[in-house]
Each structure stands twice: as structure tokens, then as C-alpha cells.
Amino acid sequence: LFNEYEKFVQLIEDVKESEISISIEKHIKENNLDKHFKIEITPIISKKNFLGIIILFKDITDNIKHIEAIEEKHAVMMEQERLASLGQLIGGIAHNLNTPIMSIAGAAEGLRDLVNEYKLSITDASVTVEDHQEIASEMLVWLDKIKPYTSYMSDIISAVKGQAVQFDMSSVLTFTVDELIKRIELLMKYELIKYNCKLTTEIKINNQKEFYGDINSLVQIFDNIIMNSIHAYGGKSGTIKLSVEDKDEGILFTIKDFAKGIPEKIKSKLLREMVTTKGKDGTGLGLYMSHSTIRGRFGGKMWFESEEGKGTTFYIQLPYEKLNTNLA
Numbered sequence: 444l445f446n447e448y449e450k451f452v453q454l455i456e457d458v459k460e461s462e463i464s465i466s467i468e469k470h471i472k473e474n475n476l477d478k479h480f481k482i483e484i485t486p487i488i489s490k491k492n493f494l495g496i497i498i499l500f501k502d503i504t505d506n507i508k509h510i511e512a513i514e515e516k517h518a519v520m521m522e523q524e525r526l527a528s529l530g531q532l533i534g535g536i537a538h539n540l541n542t543p544i545m546s547i548a549g550a551a552e553g554l555r556d557l558v559n560e561y562k563l564s565i566t567d568a569s570v571t572v573e574d575h576q577e578i579a580s581e582m583l584v585w586l587d588k589i590k591p592y593t594s595y596m597s598d599i600i601s602a603v604k605g606q607a608v609q610f611d612m613s614s615v616l617t618f619t620v621d622e623l624i625k626r627i628e629l630l631m632k633y634e635l636i637k638y639n640c641k642l643t644t645e646i647k648i649n650n651q652k653e654f655y656g657d658i659n660s661l662v663q664i665f666d667n668i669i670m671n672s673i674h675a676y677g678g679k680s681g682t683i684k685l686s687v688e689d690k691d692e693g694i695l696f697t698i699k700d701f702a703k704g705i706p707e708k709i710k711s712k713l714l715r716e717m718v719t720t721k722g723k724d725g726t727g728l729g730l731y732m733s734h735s736t737i738r739g740r741f742g743g744k745m746w747f748e749s750e751e752g753k754g755t756t757f758y759i760q761l762p763y764e765k766l767n768t769n770l771a
Contacts, residue, residue: 454467454484455484455496455498458484458485458486458496459486459493459496462486462488462493463486464483464484464485464486465483465484466481466482466483466484467481467482468480468481468482468503469481469482477504478502478504479502479503479504479506479507480500480501480502480503481500481501481503482498482499482500482501483497483498483499483501484496484497484498484499485497485498485499537633540596543592543593543595543596544596546588546589546592547589547592547593550585550586550588550589553585554582554585554586557578557581557582557585558582560578561575561578564578617653617654617655618653618654618656618658619650619651619652619653619654620646620648620649620650620651620652620654620687620694621646621650621651622658623658623661623662623665624644624646624650624685624687626658626662627642627662627665627666627669627685628642628644630662630666631666631669631670634669634670634673635673638673638674638676638678638680639679639680640672640673640676640680640681640682640683641680641681641682641683642669642682642683642684642685643682643683643684643685644684644685644686644687645684645685645686645687646686646687647686647687647688647689648687648688648689648694650687654694656740656741656761657740660736660740661741663733664733664736664737664759665685665696665698665759667729667730667733668698668730668733668757669683669685669698670729671729671730672698672700672702672755675700675702675703675704675754675755676700676702676703677702677703681700681701681702682700682701683698683699683700684697684698684699684700685697685698685699686699690760691760692762692763692764693743693760693761693762693763693764694760694761694763695758695759695760696758696759696760696761697756697757697758698756698757698759699754699755699756699757700754700755700756701753701754702754702755703751703752703754704749704750704751704752704753704754704755705747705749705751705755706751707751710749713730713747714730714731714734714745714746714747733745737759737761741761741762742761742762742764743759743760743761743762744758744759744760745757745758745759745760746758
């Protein structure tokens with residue numbers, strides 16, 4: 444602090460002239476001293492007369508360390524959630540690509556057989572032009588079977604490529620409701636098939652309207668809620684309904700299941716604390732972080748309604764004012 448004597452004197456002069464208190468924080472690290480101080484400079488005024496100045500030094504080192512510990516803990520939790528999401532994403536990729544790859548491999552074997560058959564027919568005088576045309580037609584059939592699988596794989600890769608950006612940085616781009624729903628459907632397809640559940644969608648707004656925001660974060664939030672709904676069915680088949688509509692100058696997303704519902708003792712803590720209905724299989728981190736993201740990054744609201752034995756409905760409302768930012 445003594446190294447900044449002139450600045451300190453100037454602060455005192457500013458307080459004297461303005462008659463307004465000034466507060467600054469200073470980290471002093473010299474020799475064996477490592478402390479954080481809050482310095483308050485307050486003028487003493489009586490009947491409009493300046494009497495003097497009080498300078499108060501507050502040691503806030505413990506407060507700063509507590510804040511740093513909280514931030515570090517939050518960073519660890521974010522990393523755990525990131526890794527959990529990455530694991531789910533990789534599992535979905537593996538399953539979604541395995542089926543078309545196996546189908547293409549089967550088609551390749553079929554084509555190999557036809558090629559070998561055609562080679563043998565070249566020197567066979569009994570093979571007619573019609574026979575050659577029939578072999579060619581069968582080859583085309585196999586090629587036509589391959590085409591939709593390659594198209595599907597391309598869609599999966601495009602969705603995953605966009606979603607994977609989230610693990611390195613936050614992507615703020617324009618997106619449409621249609622793009623959002625397609626990503627959710629593609630990335631949740633593996634889990635829905637695995638647990639024999641069905642996702643239905645109902646879009647009540649223009650699904651091609653463009654919005655501005657981090658689509659990757661939204662996809663992760665919806666995936667997390669849908670995954671919770673799947674688990675709520677306890678391994679039994681069930682339906683999850685996703686609807687989108689205009690509501691109070693914003694978009695309202697509704698995710699509804701008809702599973703076991705949320706126990707009363709957990710309802711009051713959900714979204715505000717890291718609580719879970721899954722016991723040792725859950726942490727409660729996903730919904731907690733989802734709620735924070737909706738409020739902090741999108742300026743929106745997230746709430747739920749649930750009744751034990753009947754199901755749970757989650758609501759996410761995003762204001763158009765925030766979503767239209769920077770869109771001309």
C-alpha cells in the first residue's frame with residue numbers, strides 16, 4: 444500500500460472534496476504477508492462542515508478464500524456434469540451409428556456376392572443380356588438400401604458436431620425451434636429405444652422462426668429432463684410429451700411424463716438444491732445446473748408440477764426479448 448502512497452492520498456482528497464465515502468479492495472502480498480483488505484474512507488460531516496476523515500481497514504482474507512473455495516467447487520461440479528454429458532453423448536453416438544453401419548456392412552456383402560456372380564457370368568455363354576440386367580438391378584437395390592443409412596449417419600454427425608462444441612466453449616448462434624427439436628430427438632433416440640419409451644412433439648408456433656442463443660446448452664437441458672422422465676418409468680415403457688407454444692411474450696416448452704412423480708419431501712428442494720429421486724444413481728446436479736442456466740444465460744424461468752403416481756411436468760419459459768437480442 445505504501446508503494447501507492449500518492450494514489451491513496453488522492454483518494455482521501457476525492458472523499459474530502461465530494462463528501463462521499465469510497466471503498467476499495469486491496470490484495471497485499473509481501474514477504475510472509477498475504478492478506479486481502481477492504482479499505483473504507485468516510486468523511487465526517489457536521490452541519491455541512493467538514494471535520495475529518497475516518498479510514499477503516501477490514502481484513503476480508505477469510506471471505507475471499509471462502510468465495511474462491513466455492514468457485515473451485517462449482518468448477519469441479521461443472522466438470523463432473525460435462526463429463527457425464529459427454530459419456531451420455533458418446534453412448535448415443537455409438538448406438539445410433541451401430542445400426543446403419545451394420546446395415547451398410549450387410550449391403551456391402553450383398554454387393555460383393557453380386558460382383559462375384561457377375562465376374563463368373565462374363566465368360567459364361569449361357570448368360571443372357573436379361574441376366575446381366577437382373578444382376579445390375581439387384582446391385583441398384585442394395586445401393587438404394589445404403590443411401591438412407593448414409594443420410595441418417597450424416598444427420599447424426601451434424602447434430603453431434605454441433606452439440607460437442609459445448610464441451611469446449613459456449614456457442615451463441617441463431618437457431619430455429621425445428622433445429623432444436625431435431626437435435627433433441629436425434630441425441631435421445633438411443634435412450635428412448637433402450638428403455639422402450641416414446642417421445643411425442645407438438646409444435647404450436649412457427650418452427651422456422653430464428654432465435655439467438657446457446658442451442659447446445661438448451662439441448663443438454665432438455666436431454667437431462669427427458670432422461671429423468673425415462674428413468675421415472677422405472678424400466679417400463681412410457682410416453683413423454685414435448686410441446687412448444689407462445690406464452691406471455693416468450694416461448695413456453697413443456698415436458699410431461701406419466702410416471703411415478705416426485706415425492707413431496709423432495710419437491711420443495713428441487714431446482715434449488717442438489718437433490719435426486721434416484722438414490723445412489725443420481726446427484727441432482729443436472730436439474731440444479733439446468734435451472735441456473737435457464738435463469739442466468741437465458742433470463743428465463745423453469746418450474747415443475749408433479750403428483751405421485753400420476754407424473755411430472757417441467758416448464759421452461761424463455762423471453763423473446765432475450766432470444767431476439769442481436770437479431771436484426
